[in-house]
Amino acid sequence: MIGRRSLSPLDRVSQLVSPEFVSQEVMDLRNGPHEWNCPQDPRPLAPPSSQREDCDVQPPAGEEGVPPDPQGEPFKPGDLIIAEFKRRHYTEFKNMVLLTESGKLLSNWGAVPHADIVGKLPGQRFRTSAGVEFLIRRPSLEEYILLMKRGPTISYPKDIAAMLLMMDVGSGDVVLEAGSGSGGMSLFLSRAVGPEGRVYSFEVRADHHKVAKKNFLRWRTAWERRGRRPWPDNVRFINKDIADASPELESVTFDAVALDMLNPQVALPTLLPHLKQGAVCAVYLANITQVIDLLEGIRSCRLPMVCEKISEVSLKDWLVAPSVRKDGSPSQRVDPECSVEPQQSERAEDDESDGDDGAKPLQTEPHPAERVKPFGQVPYIARPMPWLPGHTAFLVQLRKFKPAGKRSQAEDPS
CATH class of the missing domain: 3.40.50.150 (Vaccinia Virus protein VP39)
Structure with missing residues (x-):
């Protein structure tokens, strides 16, 4: 006799549960198939999506049926690009230019040859001749x-x-x-x-x-x-x-x-x-x-x-960002003072750090700006931008x- 194959994930999972914890409906499903009094749909079953010719939603394809690159289209001569440079959450430079084969993106923070941008994907950073990083991307209609x-x-x-x-x-x-x-x-x-x-x-x-x-x-x-x-x-x-x-x-x-x-x-x-x-x-x-x-x-x-x-x-733009010190390291949330003794786990870690010869292993301290604080340990600042836009029109x-x-x-x- 060929065993009945489970058609439901719930049926397969219920096999691992003790019978006294299984509901009667699931037990009925275990005993065998049932005849359901459901009206039969006269319409034939639809073929798989790959075989349907009248499907309205088709996967996008490029030339000769090749699907487009998920990374997007690289820059080409004739594309409009936006170069943006921010410092401490404020936009210092933002310019829109047309890419050419022999042009240069000029600014007070250095230049970037257009030849270095052609062939690259949007959303990358390019270093100027003065060492400043510009974010290069395509403009939206609003921009x-x-x-x-x-x-x-x-x-x-x-x-x-x-x-x-x-x-x-x-x-x-x-x-x-x-x-x-x-x-x-x-x-x-x-x-x-x-x-x-x-x-x-x-x-x-x-x-x-x-x-x-x-x-x-x-x-x-x-x-x-x-x-x-x-x-x-x-x-x-x-x-x-x-x-x-x-x-x-x-x-x-x-x-x-x-x-x-x-x-x-x-x-x-x-x-x-x-x-x-x-x-x-x-x-x-x-x-x-x-x-x-x-x-x-x-x-x-x-x-x-x-x-x-x-x-x-x-319209009012807001600045929401982690609070940082002057050296670039994230500010530490100050906890209230308390007289509770150190936890036993902290003492155990201190004891385990001492070897048999009393020497401690060498540890390299990361730079303060590279330390990743646990979730909820970094304070944030939230305030409106100082340049509130004035009246434009009625x-x-x-x-x-x-x-x-x-x-x-x-x-x-x-």
Whole structure:
């Protein structure tokens, strides 16, 4: 008779337990198989994941089906990199450069040839000619916007994130942006709407229009050189005043609008016919007097818009790090004084350290900075950074509503 093979880890583990400690349900499982009155699923069993052709989730692969390197893509000429140097938890140097074959990363703390960086992986440290270590890595979109070449003042990432939440932008949406600026908001909108969406970005000044297009193209090129999927080419930059843009907006309906201009109330009458009912218009304004002028313009023109929110986004960075002395060694937590005698284990260790001849074995003391204290023995400091950011902008959330007493063509039977 062939013995029954256990199909459950619980069944196998229960064999090691005394019978008086095993529940009746487990004993029933030991006695043999049971007939379960369960309806049989008419669907056939799915093949293993390696044999399914209609599986939505496929392992990423590089060229010719080779899986990508888990360590990431090494640096190549044409990549954007960030060099960073910190001293005592404070950033002393941070710069974004474009890698070339014969260039040099220059700073007050020495230089690093680009040839030494090409072929290396991100997250490594490189020593400059002056002996200072720089951390080299790729920039995030937030860092790119803060460090890119600017024309006008940029919309800061913290404000851009709040505006995206206001507009509730998703994949496939069609969004209008008035005031391209340096292209920071355009990049975030492009990523939010995805390849199936569309962004119309208007800028009245030709120099700002040129800077925005250049920054957008520079980020797209750097992104695609990482070996990732292509950045969507879904932004149409238009060098024109939004108040005179009726021909470009013809037959286009927008899911949301982002305004970054001096007088947004002037552009609202042109945008409203192309904005969906219930859609949000997020406005970026520098001072509170502009907010008052915006609301007064909506009231006096009787525009079908309601102001839902006026906010100011604040940001505070904190420093949390182990407390260290001037020599670099970690500070020792001071225990309260007590009159308890030393433990017996400590005395035994002292006795065992003495040999037969009374000589103690030689021990090398590690440097104070290399000593690893037990968990909970090192005190920490926690305080806000001294450079608290000031005011950047006011964010106004407007929503288009349907005026009372007016019916749409779909509701009008005539």
